[in-house]
Amino acid sequence: MSHSDAASEREDNNPAGNHRPELLDCCGGLNNVDYSKMDLTLIEELLRHMKCHDFSFCVAAIAIIFNPLFWNVVARWEHRTRGLSRIFGSPYLACYFLGFVIILLNICRSHSITMAMKAQDRWELMDRTDISYIGVFFLVLGTVLVVSSFLALGFTGTFLGDYFGILMDEKVTGFPFNITENPMYWGSTANYLGLALMGASPVGLVLTALVAVAYKVAIHFEGPFTEQIYQERSQRRKHE
Numbered sequence: 001m002s003h004s005d006a007a008s009e010r011e012d013n014n015p016a017g018n019h020r021p022e023l024l025d026c027c028g029g030l031n032n033v034d035y036s037k038m039d040l041t042l043i044e045e046l047l048r049h050m051k052c053h054d055f056s057f058c059v060a061a062i063a064i065i066f067n068p069l070f071w072n073v074v075a076r077w078e079h080r081t082r083g084l085s086r087i088f089g090s091p092y093l094a095c096y097f098l099g100f101v102i103i104l105l106n107i108c109r110s111h112s113i114t115m116a117m118k119a120q121d122r123w124e125l126m127d128r129t130d131i132s133y134i135g136v137f138f139l140v141l142g143t144v145l146v147v148s149s150f151l152a153l154g155f156t157g158t159f160l161g162d163y164f165g166i167l168m169d170e171k172v173t174g175f176p177f178n179i180t181e182n183p184m185y186w187g188s189t190a191n192y193l194g195l196a197l198m199g200a201s202p203v204g205l206v207l208t209a210l211v212a213v214a215y216k217v218a219i220h221f222e223g224p225f226t227e228q229i230y231q232e233r234s235q236r237r238k239h240e
């Protein structure tokens with residue numbers, strides 16, 4: 001069967017596929033979002049009020065995807081080879097270095113998101129005082145989550161110290177970890193949501209959704225891995 005036959009057969013077998021609302025060609029990456037739970041027309045309207053082919057939008061999107069990918073790849077490489085620790089002569093120095101690079105990358109990401117929002121128009125529908133106040137609320141909430149989780153974890157705990165063999169004595173369970181398991185990630189997402197709402201920015205909302213998806217994927221890979229690191233330690237302790 002030729003390629004086109006297969007394609008047409010698939011369409012015949014799947015007539016429902018023809019009724020799918022046409023997505024904007026650029027925004028296929030958001031297919032992961034469960035549209036059925038949202039107001040479809042509102043989302044379509046939102047996407048219509050932004051340009052995906054904008055240069056600053058693409059830069060921001062790349063930064064959002066690159067950052068968690070970068071620190072996961074580097075941290076796993078360190079865990080496997082102790083390469084960074086060897087270069088710096090100490091796991092602490094290596095972890096401080098990676099933390100510093102992550103902070104710089106996140107400043108770049110925030111800057112690129114701000115530029116992408118500035119490059120495009122505000123959306124009248126969002127340009128309201130109450131929505132702006134909700135934005136302030138999310139910004140404050142996000143800042144509280146990020147700052148409090150940094151204070152609870154410390155520098156090495158925040159910046160993947162586990163992968164460098166710098167383990168916490170015990171799992172942190174106090175605030176803000178009694179509210180969400182990943183307060184740093186969701187706090188950061190809340191910050192971007194706040195900025196998008198305050199700026200009445202459709203691009204800001206779409207980029208915030210991308211941040212959420214990127215973090216969701218990162219958590220999916222980090223969670224079981226750090227769990228395993230701590231399990232290995234408790235097994236080592238039992239043997240000693």
Ligand SMILES: *[C@@H]1O[C@H](CO)[C@@H](O)[C@H](O)[C@H]1NC(C)=O
Nearest residue numbers: 173174175176177178179180
């Ligand atoms: C989380 O911990 C804080 C401080 O320990 C406490 O005040 C707060 O009520 C707790 N929240 C939940 C949802 O358990």
